[in-house]
Amino acid sequence: MGLECCSIFSYGLLVIIVMCFVNKFKEKKRKDAVKQASCERQFKVCVIGAGFSGIGTGHVLNDMGIDYEIFEKSGDIGGTWYDNVYPGVGCDVQSHLYSFSQFLNPTWSESFSEGPEILEYIQKLGEPIRPKITFNTAVVQAVWNENLSKWAVTLSSGRVLQADVIITGTGLLHKPSTPKFSGAELFEGTAFHTNQWRKDVSLSGKRVGIIGTGASAVQAVPRIADMGVESLTVFQRTPTWCAPRFNFQFRGAVKFLFKYIPGLQMLYRWYLFWTYEIRFFIMFIMPSKEIPIVGWLHEKLQNYVHKLLKRHVRKVVKDPAVAEKLTPSYPMGCKRVTPSDSYLQSFNKENVHLVTDSIKEFTNKGIKTMDEKFHDLDVIVYATGFDLLGSVNAFEVSGVDGKTLTEDHSDEPRAYYGVSHHLCPNYFMLGGPGIVLGHNSVLFIGECQMTYLRRGIEELLLRGARSVCLKESAMDSYQEWSRNKRKNKVFDDLKFCTSWYRNSRGVNWTFWPTNLISFWWHTSTFDSENYNFA
Numbered sequence: 012m013g014l015e016c017c018s019i020f021s022y023g024l025l026v027i028i029v030m031c032f033v034n035k036f037k038e039k040k041r042k043d044a045v046k047q048a049s050c051e052r053q054f055k056v057c058v059i060g061a062g063f064s065g066i067g068t069g070h071v072l073n074d075m076g077i078d079y080e081i082f083e084k085s086g087d088i089g090g091t092w093y094d095n096v097y098p099g100v101g102c103d104v105q106s107h108l109y110s111f112s113q114f115l116n117p118t119w120s121e122s123f124s125e126g127p128e129i130l131e132y133i134q135k136l137g138e139p140i141r142p143k144i145t146f147n148t149a150v151v152q153a154v155w156n157e158n159l160s161k162w163a164v165t166l167s168s169g170r171v172l173q174a175d176v177i178i179t180g181t182g183l184l185h186k187p188s189t190p191k192f193s194g195a196e197l198f199e200g201t202a203f204h205t206n207q208w209r210k211d212v213s214l215s216g217k218r219v220g221i222i223g224t225g226a227s228a229v230q231a232v233p234r235i236a237d238m239g240v241e242s243l244t245v246f247q248r249t250p251t252w253c254a255p256r257f258n259f260q261f262r263g264a265v266k267f268l269f270k271y272i273p274g275l276q277m278l279y280r281w282y283l284f285w286t287y288e289i290r291f292f293i294m295f296i297m298p299s300k301e302i303p304i305v306g307w308l309h310e311k312l313q314n315y316v317h318k319l320l321k322r323h324v325r326k327v328v329k330d331p332a333v334a335e336k337l338t339p340s341y342p343m344g345c346k347r348v349t350p351s352d353s354y355l356q357s358f359n360k361e362n363v364h365l366v367t368d369s370i371k372e373f374t375n376k377g378i379k380t381m382d383e384k385f386h387d388l389d390v391i392v393y394a395t396g397f398d399l400l401g402s403v404n405a406f407e408v409s410g411v412d413g414k415t416l417t418e419d420h421s422d423e424p425r426a427y428y429g430v431s432h433h434l435c436p437n438y439f440m441l442g443g444p445g446i447v448l449g450h451n452s453v454l455f456i457g458e459c460q461m462t463y464l465r466r467g468i469e470e471l472l473l474r475g476a477r478s479v480c481l482k483e484s485a486m487d488s489y490q491e492w493s494r495n496k497r498k499n500k501v502f503d504d505l506k507f508c509t510s511w512y513r514n515s516r517g518v519n520w521t522f523w524p525t526n527l528i529s530f531w532w533h534t535s536t537f538d539s540e541n542y543n544f545a
């Protein structure tokens with residue numbers, strides 16, 4: 012019996028090994044065929060943006076042996092991490108997960124790395140791609156030419172190039188949003204957005220005001236408070252859920268193990284991935300009354316987590332009145348969760364003040380709030396987030412029949428899995444509408460999208476087709492599916508809160524509506540049946 016089991020096991024193992032070899036062989040043959048087809052056609056891809064998306068795409072296209080050029084409006088590689096240099100900037104997803112699975116970094120110095128270390132990582136990753144990038148050059152327009160089945164791409168330099176395929180990696184958070192306060196022009200001090208941090212302005216000895224309490228403020232407030240400022244006044248409209256991060260440094264020995272034990276980093280990455288996913292199931296899905304015991308348990312668990320975090324605020328913030336003001340009354344996940352080990356603690360400092368009355372207007376000396384109180388300030392920092400609609404419409408896109416993406420997007424942009432649009436043949440987006448996450452790494456989504464678009468381009472080349480375009484019916488059913496999936500999630504219910512996830516009508520067009528396994532599943536193969544090839 013034992014011998015029989017052993018031989019069945021050996022036979023099974025042999026079959027798996029043979030299958031792996033066969034698959035590898037098939038993949039190699041496919042790759043060679045794609046390379047050859049792209050060479051014969053002088054196939055060219057235009058990539059826009061040199062952040063994580065653009066750099067990751069560069070690696071994919073290198074691997075496919077396809078010719079491409081990247082255009083970046085900024086002066087260097089990095090995207091978000093090149094632009095945002097405010098004090099304390101960093102990721103709020105652990106670095107071993109907020110990185111590419113193909114390019115793991117065993118030497119992250121801490122669990123939540125800061126901006127400069129992330130920038131170093133992405134710039135190192137971008138080195139082999141650098142010769143393909145033209146910096147300080149924005150794409151201003153792309154027009155689809157039906158006859159040629161090519162895109163005419165106009166650059167800010169005036170050059171127009173023809174591309175078979177466009178891949179956009181322009182991000183959803185690259186245009187800062189600065190609210191227009193009455194009297195803003197009267198202010199005699201210095202005012203700037205966190206995204207346009209003025210390193211030349213010393214904050215030492217200054218009276219600083221910061222508007223907003225979202226992710227950037229949560230990172231910047233503790234650092235600004237420690238920069239020798241005379242005072243730091245935080246203008247809060249709504250408190251944020253600020254869970255402890257439990258950030259820690261990686262010791263040399265751990266980095267050594269990550270580097271030399273095969274699979275250890277991947278294992279750690281998977282552990283992180285699942286802990287973030289579990290949070291989604293616990294906190295982002297509303298307990299269902301239709302599943303009696305499970306729904307009841309889910310509700311109890313959610314209430315317990317809320318209670319725990321409320322207790323955390325009361326424990327950390329010494330002044331009970333301030334603690335009360337810093338405690339959210341909406342469910343976690345309705346707005347972006349902003350973990351920090353030092354934000355709440357900042358309000359115990361004598362020079363940090365919390366103002367919860369709304370801003371009425373700016374004056375020449377500072378800010379006047381609705382309670383008619385004046386707050387004299389030397390520097391005002393806008394931590395007011397990003398213009399998502401402006402970011403998604405990064406340049407003018409004129410697709411099938413001259414219809415523009417901006418018009419179709421209106422105030423509710425859409426894209427099939429954040430990648431394809433029925434008006435844009437041979438056009439793939441990375442980080443397009445509908446893929447923002449509140450609980451996990453956006454780079455996971457990016458990698459899935461890269462696999463998907465790679466398969467799409469391969470299919471185009473192998474079929475000898477000139478264009479591949481999403482069917483309108485597929486877009487409509489995806490939109491419907493996506494709306495339905497959002498329905499039982501805390502980030503979709505207007506009664507809880509408003510957030511930057513939504514447009515002015517309260518519609519949440521930015522969010523991926525469900526868990527990430529589902530995203531991986533849907534994008535792991537290219538669903539040719541939902542596309543027209545011509």
Ligand SMILES: Cc1cc2nc3c(=O)[nH]c(=O)nc-3n(C[C@H](O)[C@H](O)[C@H](O)COP(=O)(O)OP(=O)(O)OC[C@H]3O[C@@H](n4cnc5c(N)ncnc54)[C@H](O)[C@@H]3O)c2cc1C
Pocket residue numbers: 059060061062063064065082083084085089090091092095100101102103104109148149150151180181182183184185227405406441442451452453454
């Ligand atoms: C402060 C901050 C912290 C964040 N923290 C996290 C986190 O912890 N976890 C997480 O998952 N996500 C986080 N994000 C989201 C983050 O933006 C993404 O994770 C990721 O960096 C997106 O990469 P990207 O390449 O798609 O876009 P980006 O990094 O935004 O890069 C887009 C690039 O395109 C360029 N570009 C735009 N328009 C044009 C044009 N017309 N022509 C040429 N170039 C153009 C821009 O200059 C930019 O360099 C954070 C964002 C910010 C702002």
